[in-house]
Amino acid sequence: MLTVPTLSFPDSGLLAVVLQHADTGEVLTVAWTTAEAVQKTAETGQTWLWSRSRQELWHKGATSGNTQTVVQMGTDCDADALVYRVIPAGPACHLGSRSCFSVPPTLQALDDTLADRAANPSEGSYTNKLLTDRNLRLKKLGEEAVELSLACADGTDEDVVYEVADVLYHALVAARARGIGVADVLAELRRRQG
Numbered sequence: 001m002l003t004v005p006t007l008s009f010p011d012s013g014l015l016a017v018v019l020q021h022a023d024t025g026e027v028l029t030v031a032w033t034t035a036e037a038v039q040k041t042a043e044t045g046q047t048w049l050w051s052r053s054r055q056e057l058w059h060k061g062a063t064s065g066n067t068q069t070v071v072q073m074g075t076d077c078d079a080d081a082l083v084y085r086v087i088p089a090g091p092a093c094h095l096g097s098r099s100c101f102s103v104p105p106t107l108q109a110l111d112d113t114l115a116d117r118a119a120n121p122s123e124g125s126y127t128n129k130l131l132t133d134r135n136l137r138l139k140k141l142g143e144e145a146v147e148l149s150l151a152c153a154d155g156t157d158e159d160v161v162y163e164v165a166d167v168l169y170h171a172l173v174a175a176r177a178r179g180i181g182v183a184d185v186l187a188e189l190r191r192r193q194g
Contacts, residue, residue, distance in 0.1 A: 002042040002070060008079045009035060014050060015082055019060075019092060021099075022071045022085040023186035024108045028092035029100040033082060038073075045070055047086060066090030071190075087187075111172060111182035118176055130173045137177060141170045 009015060013035070019028045031049045033041075037057050040048040047060035047068040061067030068086035075082055093100040104112065117127045130137045148163035155163070172182060 002045060002073050004038055004042045005073055005075045005082075006079055007035070007038065007075060007082070010080065014052075015080060017049065017082040017084055019047065019068065019084050019086055021183075022087050023183050023190055024105050026099055026105050026108055027101055028068075028086070028088060028098070038082070041070055041084065042073065047084060061089065064090065064094075066092070068092070107168075107172075107182050107186070110169070111176070114172055114176040115181065127173060130170070131177050134177070137170075137174055141167075141174050144170045 007015060014032045015034075015038075016030060017033045018030050020026065021028055032052055033048070034050045034057070037048040037050050040057065040059075047070055049058045049060060050056075051058040059067075067089045068084070069089070070084045070086050072085040073082065074085075088098075091098055098104075114127060114131075117125055118131055121128045121132075130140065144163065144166045148160070148167050151159040151163040172185075175181070175185065
């Protein structure tokens with residue numbers, strides 16, 4: 001069972017809750033909740049909300065199958081808004097999108113681009129060249145790792161930032177070539193935190 005944080009409900013009995021992807025940090029949606037929905041969320045580990053249109057408790061994904069496993073509950077500094085860090089089992093948006101918002105986090109946006117390049121090759125694309133040429137892909141990954149090591153040893157801060165970006169890009173391309181996305185990598189990092 002999740003721990004329910006101390007909350008400060010207004011007279012309406014409704015609190016805003018931000019649903020955030022536990023691995024990517026992406027804001028999936030913003031909804032409303034009540035004390036009863038918060039308690040059900042804590043007890044079940046699934047997202048429960050308040051439907052203002054239906055005026056009833058709502059188990060996210062009960063009809064669509066797009067449930068959310070809540071891994072952490074928290075509040076803002078005034079305890080009058082919540083954040084649920086969730087692992088979604090499908091799209092969060094009722095329109096079928098991963099998020100109700102159109103701005104994914106940078107790593108997720110990069111991974112989306114890589115997945116698109118893998119599915120829809122673009123002539124002249126450096127990413128597609130790497131995705132289709134195993135030897136080049138692995139060579140570049142190794143080169144970038146060495147360049148990062150050298151920058152960390154003797155380079156400027158700007159050199160380190162530049163080389164970290166190169167390593168991240170080439171590592172994500174190499175992972176994408178194996179069918180592994182950034183969410184898989186971030187899930188492993190989350191697992192190591194626990």
